[in-house]
Every structure is written in structure tokens, then in C-alpha cells.
Amino acid sequence: MMPVAMVGRVAELTELARAWCSLAGSTRPARRTALITGAGGVGKSMLVAAALDAFDPAPGTVLFGTARVHSPAPYDWLAAVLTGRDSGDLPLPADALAWLAQHPNAPRERYAPGTLLRLAVQTVRALVGAGPAVLVVEDLHALDPASLNLIGELAAAPELPALLVVASRPPEAAVAPELAARTLARLAGAPGSIRQHLGPLTRDQVAAVLAQVYPDGVVDPPLVEAVRERTGGNPYRLTELLATQGGHGPAGLVQQSPPEQPLPVVEWPVEPLGAELTAREVEVLGCLAAGMSNKQVARSLGISVRTVTVHVSNLLRKTGSASRTEAALWAVRRQLTGPTQSV
Ligand SMILES: Nc1ncnc2c1ncn2[C@@H]1O[C@H](COP(=O)(O)OP(=O)(O)OP(=O)(O)O)[C@@H](O)[C@H]1O
Ligand SMILES: [Mg+2]
Numbered sequence: 001m002m003p004v005a006m007v008g009r010v011a012e013l014t015e016l017a018r019a020w021c022s023l024a025g026s027t028r029p030a031r032r033t034a035l036i037t038g039a040g041g042v043g044k045s046m047l048v049a050a051a052l053d054a055f056d057p058a059p060g061t062v063l064f065g066t067a068r069v070h071s072p073a074p075y076d077w078l079a080a081v082l083t084g085r086d087s088g089d090l091p092l093p094a095d096a097l098a099w100l101a102q103h104p105n106a107p108r109e110r111y112a113p114g115t116l117l118r119l120a121v122q123t124v125r126a127l128v129g130a131g132p133a134v135l136v137v138e139d140l141h142a143l144d145p146a147s148l149n150l151i152g153e154l155a156a157a158p159e160l161p162a163l164l165v166v167a168s169r170p171p172e173a174a175v176a177p178e179l180a181a182r183t184l185a186r187l188a189g190a191p192g193s194i195r196q197h198l199g200p201l202t203r204d205q206v207a208a209v210l211a212q213v214y215p216d217g218v219v220d221p222p223l224v225e226a227v228r229e230r231t232g233g234n235p236y237r238l239t240e241l242l243a244t245q246g247g248h249g250p251a252g253l254v255q256q257s258p259p260e261q262p263l264p265v266v267e268w269p270v271e272p273l274g275a276e277l278t279a280r281e282v283e284v285l286g287c288l289a290a291g292m293s294n295k296q297v298a299r300s301l302g303i304s305v306r307t308v309t310v311h312v313s314n315l316l317r318k319t320g321s322a323s324r325t326e327a328a329l330w331a332v333r334r335q336l337t338g339p340t341q342s343v
Contacts (some may be wrong), residue, residue: 004239007208009047012036012196016051019194020134020163024057029132029161031154033190036167038198041236044167047198048136051165061133063124067142074146074289074331075100077137078120081127090126092119113146113328114291120150121157131161140168141180145286148176148183155190176283178301200233209235210250213242217250226254277318284311285319288328 016034023029036044052062065080082101090097096119098106111119124135137143137151155164166187174180188195201209203221206228210219230253231237245252277285280301287297294312298305312324321327 002213004209004212004242006043006046006050007212008201008205009043009050009198012047012198013051013054015194015196016047016165017054017056020051020055020059023161023163024055024059024132026132030192031157031160031162031164031190033155033164033187033193034166034196035184035187035193036165036196036198037170037184039234040169040173041234042198042200043235044169044198045138046235047196048138048165048167052134052136055134059132059134061128061131062136063127063133064136064138066138067140067144067147074144075102075116075120075150076144077147078123078150082123085127087123090123092123092126097123112291112325113289117146117149117153117291120146121153124150124154125157125160128160128162133162135162135164137164137166137168140166140183141171141174143175143180145176145179145283146290148179149287149290149292152183152186155187155193176286179283179286182300182302201228201235201238202233203228206231206233206238209238209242213246214250219250223250223254230254277315281311281315281318284308285315285327285331288312288315288324289331291328 019032019034023032036047038044052059063081065077067076068080078100079102082097087097087101095107096111096116099111100116100120100123127133128135135154140148140151143151151164151166154160154162164187168174168180168184171177171181171184187193203224207219207221207224210217210224210227227238227241231241241253245255283301284297287300292300294305294308297308301308312327315327316322316324319327319330321330
């Protein structure tokens with residue numbers, strides 16, 4: 001089946017293009033944030049891609065990073081951005097860059113987590129330069145806690161000449177739900193931020209997709225309604241239905257019972273950590289790896305500082321670490337050296 005061209009999303013596309021245009025046209029460009037949320041398969045990535053294509057003037061610098069679901073690691077977003085990029089001339093220590101880029105032979109224990117966060121922000125600043133740039137964060141819901149922290153920092157970074165475009169499923173679907181929720185709230189609250197929540201396709205939009213696929217076929221209102229009911233107007237489900245049952249004309253779409261079309265799920269394998277940690281402890285550990293203080297962890301996870309202290313002391317014991325920095329590095333090391341590292 002031919003790929004389907006995007007239908008609808010006109011208002012969203014216009015708003016994004018306008019945000020870019022005003023940023024790029026400004027003599028003193030300042031960071032702006034666009035947050036695109038919606039259920040799995042609703043069309044966030046397609047909208048982001050269409051927006052990047054539509055941006056005028058075309059952005060000179062696009063930093064595009066996405067969570068690599070099978071091998072999440074600290075600062076995975078930044079590592080994805082650095083992949084394949086020549087970072088030799090960046091004004092940062094080479095070993096820190098190697099670490100942030102997750103080079104397999106990078107030294108691992110030299111920097112404390114707080115320093116790494118600062119270096120990560122500096123790296124992005126150096127890549128953006130005088131800008132204006134677009135920073136794309138795909139699948140925020142699947143990112144590791146350190147990346148979430150970094151994205152939150154970038155959304156608040158003063159004098160960063162960049163449009164930060166973030167796509168995410170709702171926090172309930174996230175790998176670290178509380179952290180993702182806090183980060184999304186932080187992004188939505190950033191000054192001048194644009195907020196778009198994508199819903200399912202309307203009847204007319206479903207009809208427009210079907211008309212693309214069957215230019216000569218009969219696409220009448222009852223068929224459109226049946227297809228919309230079957231797919232809930234979810235574009236991913238619709239494209240799957242077209243791919244699996246659409247080969248024999250439009251009527252074929254509603255003849256058989258619909259195939260199972262589970263949405264791609266996101267899982268963050270915590271097993272490589274090796275110790276018996278609870279889900280909450282893994283979240284706290286992620287916060288430590290992101291360089292947060294107990295107070296920041298408490299705020300991020302919506303729990304008391306006292307509870308954080310208890311989690312931290314359990315973590316120290318379970319990971320055999322003498323300090324919180326050591327525990328954070330332990331987490332970092334385990335994830336970096338996990339068996340599923342390469343992608
Ligand atoms: N507006 C649209 N018009 C036509 N097809 C669309 C539209 N939006 C999405 N699609 C198609 O639906 C499928 C899923 O879209 P996409 O990957 O953008 O969803 P998503 O919201 O990014 O999903 P995820 O949460 O899994 O990242 C793709 O094949 C895409 O081409
Ligand atoms: Mg997507």
C-alpha cells in the first residue's frame with residue numbers, strides 16, 4: 001500500500017509553523033516550546049515530520065532525538081542526537097562527550113551526575129550555537145529519567161535560540177509515569193509554550209484517507225462510519241486495517257472481523273540493573289542519576305523528602321554503594337553495559 005498523505009491537523013501545523021517563523025525571524029530569538037501529546041498512533045510523529053518540512057525558512061540545525069526503546073540509557077535523547085554527528089569541535093571535554101554519546105569505551109566514573117547534567121546542557125547549547133535551531137524530542141514518554149531532566153532544563157534554559165518540539169503519549173503510558181507527568185507539566189508551563197493534544201481522526205478525515213487509497217472505489221458514508229468505528233479514528237489502526245484487509249477494495253475493510261492491532265508498547269527493561277529494586281526505587285535511582293537532590297526528587301515524584309531518604313538508604317544497601325553518587329554511577333554503569341546495548 002502507498003503511504004497515506006497526512007489529512008487534517010491544519011490548525012496544529014499552522015501554529016507550529018508560525019512559532020518557528022516568529023522565532024527564526026526574530027533578531028533576538030529566544031527559546032520556545034511546543035508540546036504535542038496524544039494516544040499511541042494518533043499521529044504525533046507524522047505531525048512533527050510535516051512541521052519540520054513546512055518550516056520556512058528551513059531550519060539550519062535540527063537536533064532530533066528519540067528514545068531507543070531496546071537500550072535506554074541515561075541521556076538517551078542526547079546520545080541519539082550525537083549519533084553520527086561530528087562532535088570533535090565542540091568545546092567540551094572529549095571524555096564527557098564520549099560518555100554522553102554512549103561510546104562503548106567511554107570512561108564511566110569520572111563525572112558526578114550533577115556535572116553531567118550541566119555538560120549535557122552545554123553540549124546542546126554548543127550544537128545550537130547562534131541558532132535558530134529546532135530541538136525535536138520524540139517519544140518523551142519512553143525516555144530515561146536523566147533525559148527527562150535534561151529536557152526540563154532545556155525548556156527553562158534562558159537565551160537558547162531554539163524551538164523545542166516535544167511529542168509524547170500521556171504520562172500514564174510512560175516508562176516513568178510520575179517523572180514524565182512532571183516533565184510534561186514543566187514543558188506546558190514554560191513561557192510562550194504551545195500545547196497541542198491530538199484526538200482521533202474525524203469522519204471527514206477518515207473519508208479523506210479512504211479516498212486517497214481508493215480514488216476509484218465507492219467510499220460512501222456508511223462505509224466511512226463502519227471504518228471509523230472499527231478503528232476508533234486512530235490513524236495507526238486505520239493504516240494497519242488498510243494494510244491487512246484493504247487489498248480487495250473498500251468493502252473488504254468491513255467484511256471480516258478486524259485483526260488484532262495492538263499498539264506498539266513501550267517497555268523500559270529494568271532487569272539489567274541486576275538488584276531487586278522496586279519500581280519506585282528505580283525511579284528514585286533515575287533521579288539520582290539525573291543529579292537531583294533529595295528535595296528535587298521529592299518534588300519530582302510527589303513524595304515527601306523523608307520517604308526519599310528511606311528509598312535512598314535502601315538503594316545504597318541494595319546496590320552496595322557507599323554514597324548516592326556511587327549509586328547513581330552504579331545505575332549508569334549497569335544500563336550502559338547491559339547486554340542489549342547496541343541498536
Ligand atoms: N493525520 C494523518 N493522516 C493520515 N495518516 C496519518 C495521520 N496521522 C498519522 N497517520 C499514520 O498513522 C500511523 C501512526 O502515526 P504516528 O506514528 O505519527 O503516530 P504517533 O502518535 O507518533 O504514535 P506513537 O505514540 O506510537 O509514537 C502512521 O502510519 C502515519 O502515517
Ligand atoms: Mg511517534
